[in-house]
Amino acid sequence: MKRIVLISALPFLCFQLFAQENNPDLPAGGTVRYTETVKLNIKVEGMPADMVAAMPKERKSEKVLVFNQTHSLFSNDMRVAANENVMSGGGMTIAFRGADPENQLYYNLQDQKKIERREFMTRVFLIEDQVNTASWKLTGNEKSILNYPCQEATREVNERTERVWFTPAIPISTGPGEFLGLPGLVLEADINNGERILTVTSVELGDIDKTLLTRPRKGTRVTQEEFDEIVREKMEEMGAQQGSAGGTFIIRTER
Numbered sequence: 108m109k110r111i112v113l114i115s116a117l118p119f120l121c122f123q124l125f126a127q128e129n130n131p132d133l134p135a136g137g138t139v140r141y142t143e144t145v146k147l148n149i150k151v152e153g154m155p156a157d158m159v160a161a162m163p164k165e166r167k168s169e170k171v172l173v174f175n176q177t178h179s180l181f182s183n184d185m186r187v188a189a190n191e192n193v194m195s196g197g198g199m200t201i202a203f204r205g206a207d208p209e210n211q212l213y214y215n216l217q218d219q220k221k222i223e224r225r226e227f228m229t230r231v232f233l234i235e236d237q238v239n240t241a242s243w244k245l246t247g248n249e250k251s252i253l254n255y256p257c258q259e260a261t262r263e264v265n266e267r268t269e270r271v272w273f274t275p276a277i278p279i280s281t282g283p284g285e286f287l288g289l290p291g292l293v294l295e296a297d298i299n300n301g302e303r304i305l306t307v308t309s310v311e312l313g314d315i316d317k318t319l320l321t322r323p324r325k326g327t328r329v330t331q332e333e334f335d336e337i338v339r340e341k342m343e344e345m346g347a348q349q350g351s352a353g354g355t356f357i358i359r360t361e362r
Contacts, residue, residue, distance in 0.1 A: 133278055136175035136315040139292070140184060141283050143168050144304045170305070172283055173319045179281040180320050181212040212284060213322045214238060224323035225334060228341055231326035234334055239264065243271075243289055252294045253310060260289055270297045277312070 145166050169184035208226035215221070223234040241264050248259040255274040262269050273282065275291040282293025283305045294307040329337070 133176050134312045137312040138315060139172040139307060140309045141170045141305045141307050143170050146302050170283060173315055174279060174281050175315060177217050178320050179214045181283055183209060211323050214281060216280060222322050224326055227338060232334055233323055233326035233328045234331050236331055239285055253307060255294065257294060267299050271295060
């Protein structure tokens with residue numbers, strides 16, 4: 108029997124996404140690495156209680172952001188291999204593979220446009236859209252991350268609370284994933300109070316190889332609405348549950 112589960116400014120000042128301007132204080136570019144932590148709530152019908160207790164409660168993966176003054180690319184850190192866990196109990200064996208798809212998020216910071224490469228069920232899609240311009244609000248809170256002075260900003264997007272820490276010391280309006288549009292690089296992000304967390308692990312500033320900022324070109328071009336509908340229909344067809352942060356988790360169970 109097999110089952111598959113797919114699993115400092117004034118406080119409250121609003122910021123809109125802005126294009127980078129020629130500024131001698133801007134770094135030529137940089138490479139920033141993050142650890143992404145996503146909470147898991149995995150349930151399989153008929154799973155023994157001891158195995159439920161042993162199931163992973165979170166998944167960690169490594170991400171990398173490469174940028175210059177006008178473009179950025181956020182993707183998986185290919186230096187890190189995917190993890191696979193195997194558990195047994197109650198006559199059942201579960202192979203849990205938490206590999207991320209090879210998604211990419213490319214931003215043109217001048218034109219405020221993005222191209223997102225998304226993998227779903229062996230298919231590759233390209234989603235072209237404008238950058239999310241939802242306003243950020245500064246809270247007035249400050250802290251240091253990797254010795255960079257940071258300020259906190261929040262916003263509400265699709266009923267989600269997004270909280271980030273950015274540093275004006277690196278005045279590039281970008282960050283990991285969809286977190287950009289502030290007067291500084293985003294070093295940390297928290298979605299829905301820990302549901303998904305991105306934490307910076309290293310920052311390297313300086314000239315970068317322009318080939319690292321190649322925009323995604325291969326894939327079926329769709330709108331965001333079309334992609335969402337494709338995912339919804341496939342998940343309903345399989346009777347599956349989608350994982351957090353757009354990832355896909357596969358659990359194979361055998362008795």
